[in-house]
Amino acid sequence: MKTFDYHKPTSVEQAISLLMKYEGEAKLLAGGTDLIVEMRNGMLCPKAVIDLKDIPNLHNLTKEKGNLRIGALITIKDIETSSLIKEEFSILAEAARVLGSFQVRNRATLGGNICHASPAADMVPPLIGLKSKVKIVGKADERFMELEDFFVGPGKTRLEPGEILTEIIIPKPSSNCDGIYLKLSPRKLTDLAVVGMAIVLWKNQKAKCEDVRIVMGAVAPRAIRAKEAERTLIGNEIDECLVRTAAEKAMQEVTPITDVRGSDWYRREMVKVLLERGLKELQTS
């Protein structure tokens, strides 16, 4: 590993000043489960590492008016085990449980998982499914953005120079909302998704689909929604025939690549299988 400057600011403002000072040559350190690995194998050689762990308000996990506010440094293990999350946002805990290994979950943070912008990130599909927003703080101001719009491509986000993602806000789900995260990988745990899929379903009084979000990981340069499939379902009673139609539409909405983890053909086929399975499970639960 090449030598680098190390800073441990105690406020977001200080961190932003440091980021500006290094003009894009500094990296933010949260859990380090991606950053340190990439520095060790030489993929990244930043001039400076800015450790965010001493910034107190990045560690908050609160509920405000039913909305969940998760500080960027909340760990995956926190999400897996927090009672706040288990109650109403169980899909998040589900995704957290299948992310990496026990040791990785203890260190990795939600903000890090998002900002690393891996197309296969486990936390991103359920967060987009829950219509999450992110809070972004910059030198002069702060802004909010739909998480769905946050990603550009593998490793690329809409963060401007000097900006930090500080918080994830999940709106209060209605009582008739249910979600599921399905992850297909060769191993049961400690593995990367060949396909990851989050389905969040809002039903109305007549058990019809009022709204739905189908968000898929590892099948496009960033996590994407199967909007055609969603449209097929919205306003309708979900039956086997509709599920099949939606699944076939979802297959057409993805643009997977062929790599060592699976071929584009297989990934597309599995989008269909996972969507059918997920919807079926949500219907019976």
Add this chain to the structure above:
Amino acid sequence: MNGSIVGRSLPRVDGIEKATGQAKYVDDLDLAGMLHGKILRSPLSHARIIRIDTQKAEKLPGVKGIVTANDTLKIPFSFPPHLKDKYPLEFEKVRCIGDEIAAVAAVDKDIAEEAIGLIDVEFEELTSVFDPIEAMKPGAPEVHEGTRNNISRKIEWEYGNVQKGFEESDYVFENRFTTSRPTHCSLEPHGALAYVDNTGKLTIWMTVQNPHTVKEELANLLGLASHQVRVIKPPIGGAFGARIMMDPLDVICAHLALKCGKPVKIINSRKEEFYASRGRLPMIIDLKTGVTKDGKIVSREATVIADKGAYNSHGPRVLGYAGKALFSLYNMPHTKFTGLTVYTNNPYSGAFRGFGNPQVTFASECQLDMIAESLKIDPIEFRLKNVVKSGDVAPTGAKITSCGIEECFLRSARLSGWKERQVERKKNRGFGVACMIHSSGAKGFFGDSNLSDSFVKMNPDGSVVIYSGASDLGQGSDTALTQIVAEELGVNFEKVKIVSADTDTTPVDYGSFGTRVTFAAGNAVKMAANVVKKQIFEVAAELLEAHEDDLVAHGGVVHVMFHPGRSLPIEKIARTAYYDMGKPLSGRGFYNGPDSPSPDVTTYFGNTSPAYCFAAQVAEVEVDPETGSVKILNFVAAHDLGRAINPMAAEGQVEGGVVQGIGYALMEDLVCNKGVVLNPNFSDYKVLKAPDVPPIEPILVESNDPNGPFGAKGVAEPALVPTAPAIANAIYDAIGVRITDLPITPEKIIRALREKRKTSKES
């Protein structure tokens, strides 16, 4: 012979040291003034080296020395001697990505790494070839100049007349099987620490399976006399065949230490380990088998093309043994084997648990199930009709001295519910069986012998030290040898200590490979202990006024048979021997078997191993027909290991082997594209993790080999040999698709299911 120490699940002699983190592996060792080495490896799969400029790297502060081929004697190495093709540092050409070109020693790892980047190598890129079939075609690039059609070795033999055999058969089956390129994935990457003292003597700590033979090779490559080199194997974290042959890293490390005059340590990164650890040889296996309608195998012909990659390493030997193993398990009058190792510009393979046997056993055991299905015979019954028995000479000339395969089948069938499986068939679930034979140590690796030498010394207080050249690789041989000596001497287990795998302090042993240690080194230390026992009895006979033949030793006491009152603690006898009589208590024992003449050099026919291990494994699986995921519900592995010296350790070997075998069956594969490894990390090279391991039930079958120490044979390699075909057969039983290409990934299953649906619709 029901011993009190042999046959007991005693804790490992190195268990506490390892469990508490006290064991010092190569990377834990530090010497004063030690430098860190790093190897410059080729980024190209095939290129001529025009010029190597190290000037810039030399000027980097902290760099203490750089070696290129010019610092070496340019002597090639590899097994066997006439197929030597690898230089520790290449100078004419590089033939695969990862080939060693130069190395740096620096005051720390980062500087060494930086210096590597400053070495300027001018290449003239050459056309590469990556497919063994393409490599054999006229006009293909020559990986090694002068090797015609890139065929590094061809092995061909025929016993009987297969053509006649096929004509006499009622049915003939022909299938092609292809196998993958898994690597050992030892937890500890390859490493060495070299130190040269002021007399010029080199001491090197290495992750090595056979310190004594590697020492000779190292001395030769360095131009040193054998006594000027000392090889020590510290505790090592796995080997699985990767460390039978010297690694270029070892020679490079020694050269750096000699050049810098300071200790130098080199440890492979995980990426280097994936490129350079010489995994299992990928094979294309064409298998043609003729049978009678009542299920007797008449004739069988195998043609194997192995992608050797850039260098031979153990490959040609692996190929030869694959033929031996394939045709030693079943009796049949006509057999023919044609095998080729073909050079390509892929990373090269070598020895990996099973030494060619897992590949051919996958092909053979899958095909036998296909035949059994056609003949409507139960797969186990079909195998039992043809399998060799104790006293048989197999088609290859292998002499079967003990064989428990029938018991392996019976017990694994009973425990797995094999017979009941058809009664209540569950959807997408299936059973599969496969079996195997494997030699337990073989001659021919080093000259024409199979030697293990050892000393046993009793101290004046009755405690014992074993000096053995055998290497404990984590498999537990130090414990097994200690148990054998304690049993033979009749002393308590805790009284025996072992010194092993250090070329200056232990006698020559050919090393730990080929499932040989318990058999060969076990026999050696048993013989040495027996010499000491005779010396003790000689003294005891005098003290107890009894005849030596009437004495027995047990639990640290020598008794006169049938006179329980007449006894002496061994401690007292030892003290008397040393201090009153001046008689030393020390013995030497060696083993070099089998006695049978070596195989014929032209026909390859003959016996190579003193004993053979057998196994039958049954897998029960459930296949998800939508995703292609395979879940192993239960796995039963019955192994004839002659006699379990330490049942717990033997069961551990079986369980570990099965886990590695499941990986071979379902997911482990080094994926190469144009010589580039696409998954040189544990994110994408998948090994099973604890939650993926199914229930495994080991069964130890004790056939008591007449020549094994206390009846023991080996169990190490066999554990994974039949695992992949057992799973492949179970997958077929579950969903009716036959995957003949390893690994059996979910995607291959889904594609095969689609294909099957398409053909059934068409017909």
